Amino acid sequence: MTPPATLTLILIMTLAYSVARYHVFGDVPWAQMPLYVMNKAVSWTGLTLLALAYLRRDKPAARDLGVLGLFLTGAHIAMSIALLSPAYYAKLYGGARLTATGEGAILAGVAAAAVLALPALGTLPGVREALGNARWLRWQRAGYWALALTAAHCALLGGKGWFAPETWPAGLPPITLLSFLTAVSPLAWKLRRRTAA
Ligand code: HEM
Numbered sequence: 672m673t674p675p676a677t678l679t680l681i682l683i684m685t686l687a688y689s690v691a692r693y694h695v696f697g698d699v700p701w702a703q704m705p706l707y708v709m710n711k712a713v714s715w716t717g718l719t720l721l722a723l724a725y726l727r728r729d730k731p732a733a734r735d736l737g738v739l740g741l742f743l744t745g746a747h748i749a750m751s752i753a754l755l756s757p758a759y760y761a762k763l764y765g766g767a768r769l770t771a772t773g774e775g776a777i778l779a780g781v782a783a784a785a786v787l788a789l790p791a792l793g794t795l796p797g798v799r800e801a802l803g804n805a806r807w808l809r810w811q812r813a814g815y816w817a818l819a820l821t822a823a824h825c826a827l828l829g830g831k832g833w834f835a836p837e838t839w840p841a842g843l844p845p846i847t848l849l850s851f852l853t854a855v856s857p858l859a860w861k862l863r864r865r866t867a868a
Contacts, residue, residue, distance in 0.1 A: 674720075674732060674735035674736050674739055675739070677720070677723070677736065678716065678720060678739050678743075681716045681719050681720065682712060682713075682716045685711070685712040685715045685716050685719070685846075686709070686712035688712075688843070688846070689708050689709075689711040689712045689715075689846065690704070690708060691841070691843065692840050692841075692843045692846070693708050693711070693840075694708065695841075696840035696841035696843065697840040703759075706750055706753065706754060707754055707759060709750070710747060710750040710751060710754065711846050713743050713746050713747050713750065714743070714744070714747035714751075714850070715846055715849070715850050715853070716743055717740045717741070717742075717743030717744040717746070717747055718740070718744070718821060718850055718853050718854060719740075719853050720736045720737070720739050720740030720743065721736075721737060721740035721741070721744070721787075721814065721817075721818065721821075722818065722853050722854065722856055722857050723736050723740075724736040724737035724740060724814070725737075725814055725815065725818065725857035725861075726856070726857050726860060734794055737790065737791075737794065737814070738791075738794055741787065741791050744784065744787065748780075748784060751780075755777075760773070762831070763776065763777075763828070772827055773827075775827050776824055776827035776828045779820050779821075779823040779824040779827060780820075780821070780824040782820045783817045783818075783820035783821045783824055784817075786813050786814075786816050786817040786820060787813075787814065787817040789810040789811075789813040789814075790810055790811050790813055790814040790817075792810070793807055793810045793811055815857065815858060815861065818854045818855070818857055818858055819854070819855075819858060821850075821854045822851050822854040822855050822858075825847040825848075825850045825851040825854065826847070826851055828847050829845045829846075829847025829848065830847070832845050832847070832848075833845060833847070833848045
């Protein structure tokens with residue numbers, strides 16, 4: 672499957688899950704679908720593409736998946752900044768300000784985005800030659816740290832609800848939990864390969 676087809680398929684699946692969880696079985700008004708609920712599908716799809724980029728052995732396909740993942744992650748950041756307020760994310764706020772956990776969650780997201788800049792820059796023409804292979808590889812591997820920071824971002828955002836399945840609409844697990852598992856899968860795969868070698 673081509674990288675754009677992979678993106679389309681994953682976006683349809685994550686959007687269907689988000690609509691089911693928040694509108695069909697949850698009580699989020701449909702008016703919040705274009706940005707608030709779409710943001711969940713966009714961020715989860717972006718992260719899945721980044722994770723797939725680190726799981727794929729076919730290097731050109733991995734590069735294209737990674738670049739598409741970066742675009743969606745950029746869209747997620749823009750959408751989240753537009754929405755960030757107690758009215759949308761009450762659980763992250765104590766009154767008008769973010770709680771310590773809320774601030775930590777956003778910091779982890781910002782740090783993940785900053786670290787992602789390294790593999791992103793590495794895809795630009797001429798950068799590999801300028802850096803040399805060893806340094807370029809280190810920049811690519813920084814993506815694993817970005818995935819770990821994204822896992823922390825998701826755990827801080829939603830961790831509280833992970834252990835209360837009775838609150839999940841129609842028993843559907845939170846997207847933060849599914850995203851956490853998505854983010855750690857390339858890390859687990861890499862650790863497994865290392866210990867097997
Ligand atoms: C400036 C940086 C970032 C900000 C301000 C930010 C903000 C947010 C917010 C507010 C949420 C909660 C969304 C919700 O519950 O509806 C969220 C969720 C999420 N974010 Fe970020 N984020 C940032 C960076 C990132 C990065 C770099 C990634 C991935 C590489 C990422 C992946 C995710 C995922 C997968 C979710 C869970 C989806 C969900 O339940 O909504 N975020 N982010």
